[in-house]
Amino acid sequence: xxxxxxxxxxxxxxxxxxxxxxxxxxxxxxxxxxxxxxxxxxxxxxxxxxxxxxxxxxxxxxxxxxxxxxxxxxxxxxxxxxxxxxxxxxxxxxxxxxxxxxxxxxxxxxxxxxxxxxxxxxxxxxxxxxxxxxxxxxxxxxxxxxxxxxxxxxxxxxxxxxxxxxxxxxxxxxxxxxxxxxxxxxxxxxxxxxxxxxxxxxxxxxxxxxxxxxxxxxxxxxxxxxxxxxxxxxxxxxxxxxxxxxxxxxxxxxxxxxxxxxxxx
Numbered sequence: 001x002x003x004x005x006x007x008x009x010x011x012x013x014x015x016x017x018x019x020x021x022x023x024x025x026x027x028x029x030x031x032x033x034x035x036x037x038x039x040x041x042x043x044x045x046x047x048x049x050x051x052x053x054x055x056x057x058x059x060x061x062x063x064x065x066x067x068x069x070x071x072x073x074x075x076x077x078x079x080x081x082x083x084x085x086x087x088x089x090x091x092x093x094x095x096x097x098x099x100x101x102x103x104x105x106x107x108x109x110x111x112x113x114x115x116x117x118x119x120x121x122x123x124x125x126x127x128x129x130x131x132x133x134x135x136x137x138x139x140x141x142x143x144x145x146x147x148x149x150x151x152x153x154x155x156x157x158x159x160x161x162x163x164x165x166x167x168x169x170x171x172x173x174x175x176x177x178x179x180x181x182x183x184x185x186x187x188x189x190x191x192x193x194x195x196x197x198x199x200x201x202x203x204x205x206x207x208x209x210x211x212x213x214x215x216x217x218x219x220x221x222x223x224x225x226x227x228x229x230x231x232x233x234x235x236x237x238x239x240x241x242x243x244x245x246x247x248x249x250x251x252x253x254x255x256x257x258x259x260x261x262x263x264x265x
Contacts (some may be wrong), residue, residue: 048177049175049176049177049190049191049192050172050175052175052177053142053172053175053190053192053206055212056142056190056206056208056212056214057138057139057142059212060087060138060141060142060214061134061135061138064086064087064088064089065085065086065087065088065137065138065141066084066085066086066087066088066237066238067084067085067213067214067234067235067236068082068083068084068085068234068235068237069081069082069083069084069085069146069232069234069235070082070232070233071097071145071146071147071150071230071231071232071233072230072231073147073228073229073230073231074228074229075227075228075229076221076227076228077100077228078098078100078101079097079099079100079147079230080097080098081095081096081097081098081099081104081147081150082095082096082097083095083096083097084237085137085141085146087134087137087138088134090109090110091108091109091110091115091133091134091137092107092108092109092110093106093107093108093109093117093137093149093150093153094106094107095107095150095153099150099154104119104154105119105120106118106119106120106150106153106154107120107123108149108153108158108159110129110133112129113128113129114126114127114128114129115127115128115129115130115133115158115162117153117158118153118156124156124157125156125157125158127158130158130159130162130163131162131163131164132161132162132163132165132166133159133162135164135166135167136149136159136160136161136162136166137149139166139167139170140159140160140161140166140170141214142206142214143170143171143194143204144170144194144196145204145217145219145230145232146232147230147232148160169196169197170194170195170196170197171194171195171196172192172193172194172195173192173193173195174192174193175190175191175192176190176191176192177189177190177191178190178205181207181215181216183207183215183216183233185209185210185215186207186208186209186215186216187207187208187209187210188207188208189205189206189207189208190205190206190207191203191204191205191206192204192205192206194219201221202219202220202221203219203220204217204218204219204220205217205218205219209236211236213234213236214234214236215233215234215235216231216232216233216234217230217231217232217234218230218231218232
């Protein structure tokens with residue numbers, strides 16, 4: 001039941017349309033909008049930060065995305081997940097850890113013209129590869145956080161808006177730059193508010209390293225009964241990463257302990 005509650009929470013907070021019980025939340029009230037700051041940034045500062053955010057997404061899509069991640073969440077849903085993501089001509093997402101008190105070991109990957117995903121060894125689905133799979137993952141990561149599509153995968157469904165339209169479904173507004181983050185490698189931060197399916201759905205800050213690659217993402221989502229706080233840490237990796245080439249559907253090599261050194265919290 002705790003996992004079912006988690007799907008409902010994520011469904012409401014992110015405007016999700018995932019299968020299973022998250023769909024039952026579609027008629028629930030949207031989360032409370034995050035109150036705007038008393039010190040609104042100047043219009044030119046907003047434009048500059050918005051442009052930087054758009055360029056980040058374009059670069060991640062054009063150059064490919066390969067990173068390790070550690071995701072934690074507190075409040076309405078508790079999460080502790082680690083894994084690795086590769087998005088270029090192919091997709092390979094591997095994740096392992098705890099979601100709402102339940103242990104999961106999952107994989108989402110492409111194999112030729114197919115997309116497969118679900119628990120390791122027993123994929124929940126095998127379907128034709130969606131036309132806009134890379135934007136669904138990359139834009140999903142930058143705007144909503146990687147946790148969203150992982151929750152969708154836990155629910156046994158493919159990524160949201162894999163056939164297209166993710167940029168229109170989830171939008172970012174009120175962009176502004178923030179100071180360098182408190183953790184090593186965080187050179188610059190971009191903050192923004194989220195609007196999902198027309199509903200205000202929270203606020204987030206994404207810190208980048210000196211090369212403009214994502215390093216850490218923080219998001220707070222307000223609910224009538226409390227708040228969920230999500231932190232996603234990223235470590236860019238090269239082609240020699242532990243995931244290696246895409247394997248057959250039955251193979252999954254757990255990354256070595258040294259491959260996920262992102263620490264706790």
